Amino acid sequence: MKHKNLIGLNPTELEQLMVEMGESRFRADQLLDWIYKKRVSGFDDMTNISKAFRNKLKENFSIGTVSLEKLVSSQDNFTHKFLFRLTDGLCIESVFMIENKRRTVCLSSQVGCALNCDFCATGKMGFKRNLEVAEIVDQLLFISRYFDEDLTNVVIMGMGEPFLNYENVLNACDIISNDRCFAIGKRKITISTSGIIPAIKQFADEDRKYKLAISLNSADNDIRSLLMPVNNKYPVRELINAARYYFNKTRRRVTFEYVLIRGLNDRRMDAEALQKLIHDLPCKINIIPYNETDENYRQSAENAIDDFIQPFLNMNVVISVRRSRGVDINAACGQLSYGVVGKGISETVL
Numbered sequence: 001m002k003h004k005n006l007i008g009l010n011p012t013e014l015e016q017l018m019v020e021m022g023e024s025r026f027r028a029d030q031l032l033d034w035i036y037k038k039r040v041s042g043f044d045d046m047t048n049i050s051k052a053f054r055n056k057l058k059e060n061f062s063i064g065t066v067s068l069e070k071l072v073s074s075q076d077n078f079t080h081k082f083l084f085r086l087t088d089g090l091c092i093e094s095v096f097m098i099e100n101k102r103r104t105v106c107l108s109s110q111v112g113c114a115l116n117c118d119f120c121a122t123g124k125m126g127f128k129r130n131l132e133v134a135e136i137v138d139q140l141l142f143i144s145r146y147f148d149e150d151l152t153n154v155v156i157m158g159m160g161e162p163f164l165n166y167e168n169v170l171n172a173c174d175i176i177s178n179d180r181c182f183a184i185g186k187r188k189i190t191i192s193t194s195g196i197i198p199a200i201k202q203f204a205d206e207d208r209k210y211k212l213a214i215s216l217n218s219a220d221n222d223i224r225s226l227l228m229p230v231n232n233k234y235p236v237r238e239l240i241n242a243a244r245y246y247f248n249k250t251r252r253r254v255t256f257e258y259v260l261i262r263g264l265n266d267r268r269m270d271a272e273a274l275q276k277l278i279h280d281l282p283c284k285i286n287i288i289p290y291n292e293t294d295e296n297y298r299q300s301a302e303n304a305i306d307d308f309i310q311p312f313l314n315m316n317v318v319i320s321v322r323r324s325r326g327v328d329i330n331a332a333c334g335q336l337s338y339g340v341v342g343k344g345i346s347e348t349v350l
């Protein structure tokens, strides 16, 4: 019989389970403490729980769902890419980044991705399936256990489109932010979407407190469709209207991610088109120089990056340039699965 995983249960569900098993609710507190605070990986380590109950737990449940297939660390040791194998044999990747006191994990939400963005290595894999709640949370749990570190930030920006696995991703975020689990603040958790408009509106209507990022990449409808076929379904103007709807509803700024690609979307005219598009929308813009995984695209020149941001400096937007971490191990944005395609295992070497 397949063991049920305790990781995908929120504290209330875990309490209910304990009651169904004839135990007190307090048992859930003990389990949560062992799993998320003391970070044990097996029931045998839970020494304040009776042996008889531990055996009962072992017979019916597990507390982990991913296993480590490969770990590659960058030369500076600040970025670590995990290749995890799931119980059905498929693989996903997660990235752990260290920056001063910040400990950030980038999580996957699906195995592969159906959206086929032209600049993205994951898109080339095609879509395999959605991740379960337990599989999303367990990426984080595994990494916090592995490094024995409290994690401070989470970005759901790894493999997959999180808003096409909406319920599982949000349920996982609710566990991650819960004080009895990881207790990571909701504003420290960012969900990044390629622009699934109905889900953006749902996210706004439900007033979820997590941060929202939208992968924009061009203000020009044709260029965006070329880069991101999802734009054919959800065109850029409607997407900006959805972002405006989100702001009006929540008063929180959206972050627009903009991967800067040489000669394609990094010209002054591209910056001005973007400026026009978002001129009345308080927002943040995160410029990400392209990480070269595809021979069709090149990273922008340094002076083009500086030039691009000029029009925004006098606007009501926060603009930043993100220097990607982990480029040497293909752990940077848009590089996940690079080296995995067709093989199942990354052969990335330092």
Ligand code: SF4
Pocket (backbone or CB within 6 Å): 113, 114, 115, 116, 117, 120, 121, 122, 123, 124, 158, 159, 160, 161, 194, 334
């Ligand atoms: S960029 Fe994101 S949405 Fe686009 S193919 Fe890659 S994983 Fe999917």
